[in-house]
Amino acid sequence: MxxxxxxxxxxxxxxxxxxxxxxxxxxxxxxxxxxxxxxxxxxxxxxxxxxxxxxxxxxxxxxxxxxxxxxxxxxxxxxxxxxxxxxxxxxxxxxxxxxxxxxxxxxxxxxxxxxxxxxxxxxxxxxxxxxxxxxxxxxxCLIGDRYGKSTLDLVCEYGEQAMFEILVERGVLSNLVYQLSTNQNSDNACFCQSSALGLAARNGHITICAELLEHQFPINVFTAQGSALHESCINGEWQVVRLLLYKGIDHTITDICGQTALHIAQTYLLRSKWSVAGEEAVSFLQITKVAILVCKKWKRKKEARLKCVFQADRQTHTHIIYGRAFVLYACTQMIYRFGEEGVVN
Known part of the structure; x- marks a missing residue:
């Protein structure tokens, strides 16, 4: 009722x-x-x-x-x-x-x-x-938000592989590559408010970085924070650094303050205070020959300058490596070697 x-x-x-x-x-x-x-x-x-x-x-x-x-x-x-x-x-x-x-x-x-x-x-x-x-x-999916990030940029930043593959299948990435290619200068560099490659490099999503480059994403795209090389160096993603150098990124690109990726890595290296135990350091050393070379040079020549990055433990007779500093130093060494020899071993 x-x-x-x-x-x-x-x-x-x-x-x-x-x-x-x-x-x-x-x-x-x-x-x-x-x-x-x-x-x-x-x-x-x-x-x-x-x-x-x-x-x-x-x-x-x-x-x-x-x-x-x-x-x-x-x-x-x-x-x-x-x-x-x-x-x-x-x-x-x-x-x-x-x-x-x-x-x-x-x-x-x-x-x-x-x-x-x-x-x-x-x-x-x-x-x-x-x-x-x-x-x-x-x-x-290419509309930018207030920070200039498109849907594709967010997918790369979050490392969502399945979403990334869907966007590639839908032609979103190819459309973005075409837009960026029309804005490149004579040095094949392009300024953008946000970069999918830079965001992926910042967060260490090396698979997405590699796939972006395989689909002809301009490697020298840079933002106010610099190129993808800047982003990976600042955040200690040194395997991404290796990938970018192998692919021929221009390591002389500067950020809005006029600093190259090498300058950025050196600055953050001296400020780094994060540490890891010896076992984790050993796992770092086993990743690449470059890391072993860096470790030897670092211990012999840079110990005083970097405030005893290697510190002997008298009780356990092991060494403690400042993990973030180690990674950043590896980045600087790779960029040095790339600039001098044109290759990274």
Whole structure:
């Protein structure tokens, strides 16, 4: 009886208030029509101003369909953060909600106040299915956010191999390579606000770095922080340094302060205080011949200068190597040798 009465009341309210552009009222009316839906007290009250966002946040597919059936409802309405319902859906674990919004032609390239698209948020959520759905609806994965990072940049930064392969298959990487190639100068260098190669190098994702270069990504792309060589040196990713030098990166490229990767590595080397035990140091030494050579030179010539990087433990008769300093020193030695000989052993 109460259900029939409330349904009758809501029906009369709808017919009486069709011309009133009050989002809160329409949200309330739609909630009356969904008697089986139980409101969550944890939902922020301001979401009542955004019915679509409310439906997405509560994962109420029936309410969402009902709202989208109304001609007065704008599917790409933004909330107080500039996010659409599709943005909001990226943080929910309900793929049916996303599919519903896409079927009703939600704009996949809308950006919020941070410049992020739904694809940006899908990558941040590490949700491969969401990214696939967006790509099927022609999402532009080269739109940069407020930091200049595109969806592809974020994938490379996070080291999401599966997402990276999908973007390659969809032609996103080839489109980016074409755009960058048209902006290269006579030295085959190109300045960008953000670099997929630099972000991958910064975080040590050597596989993605190698695949980017295999797909003809310009190796000498640089940002205000410098080239990918700068990024890998600063963060001690010395295997990435080796890869970049093998592939012929220009080690004379400077950052916004006019410093090369070698200068950066030397600066951070002297400031490094992180240490690792001897066993970990041995594993470093077994990686490459360059590391062994660096270790010998370092112990013989650089001990005083670097404040006793090797410190003998009188009790255990072992050596402690400052791990981060060791890696940075290896980077400087590789760049030195590359500059002098043109090769890295």
């Amino acid at each position: 109460l259900r029939r009465i409330s349904s009758s009341i809501s029906g009369r309210l709808i017919s009486a208030c069709k011309t009133i552009p009050n989002r809160r009222l329409f949200a309330f009316i739609d909630l009356l029509n969904m008697q089986h839906h139980k409101c969550d007290n944890s939902i922020p009250s301001h979401l009542l101003d955004y019915p679509l966002h409310y439906a997405v946040h509560t994962k109420n597919l029936d309410l969402l369909n009902k709202l989208l059936s109304k001609p007065t409802v704008f599917i790409d309405q933004e909330d107080d953060q500039g996010r659409t319902a599709l943005h909001c859906a990226m943080s929910q674990t309900c793929h049916q909600i996303v599919e519903c919004l896409l079927q009703h032609r939600a704009n996949v390239d809308c950006v919020d106040y941070q410049g992020s698209t739904a694809a940006h948020l899908a990558v941040k959520q590490r949700d491969l299915l969401y990214l696939n759905l967006l790509l099927e609806h022609n999402a532009d």
